Amino acid sequence: MARILSFLRLFRRDLIIMLLALRKRGTPRRVKYLMLAAVLYFLSPIDLIPDSIPFLGLVDDAVLVPAAVMGLMNLLPPYVRRESEEEADYLIRHLRLLLLIATAVVALWTGLVIYILYRLFS
Numbered sequence: 001m002a003r004i005l006s007f008l009r010l011f012r013r014d015l016i017i018m019l020l021a022l023r024k025r026g027t028p029r030r031v032k033y034l035m036l037a038a039v040l041y042f043l044s045p046i047d048l049i050p051d052s053i054p055f056l057g058l059v060d061d062a063v064l065v066p067a068a069v070m071g072l073m074n075l076l077p078p079y080v081r082r083e084s085e086e087e088a089d090y091l092i093r094h095l096r097l098l099l100l101i102a103t104a105v106v107a108l109w110t111g112l113v114i115y116i117l118y119r120l121f122s
Helices: 002-010 012-023 029-043 056-075 078-093 095-121
Strands: none
Touching: 012 029, 012 056, 012 078, 029 056, 078 095
């Protein structure tokens, strides 16, 4: 889990750009499939070089994931990339506020569900 979080911090902006580009109609279908394949490989426990090999297992992820991100970013059409970068910059600027609002909504819904279940079973 720590490995996933460290990579997400390094490539946060690029990952947000890629996710926003997935929604765009101008993104070629093959780029969408390659993005999906890269995400599946990144999250998959199966690697080309297993992580149980002390040094080489981590080098595998440290080389392939950034290379895939950079390659996919270069495959995006310029206008799609520009629009996605603008949206990503806006989201990153407001990310803390969005996370705070999302946390409050989830907490309120959880409290409401617990209250309703408590009232039903007491």
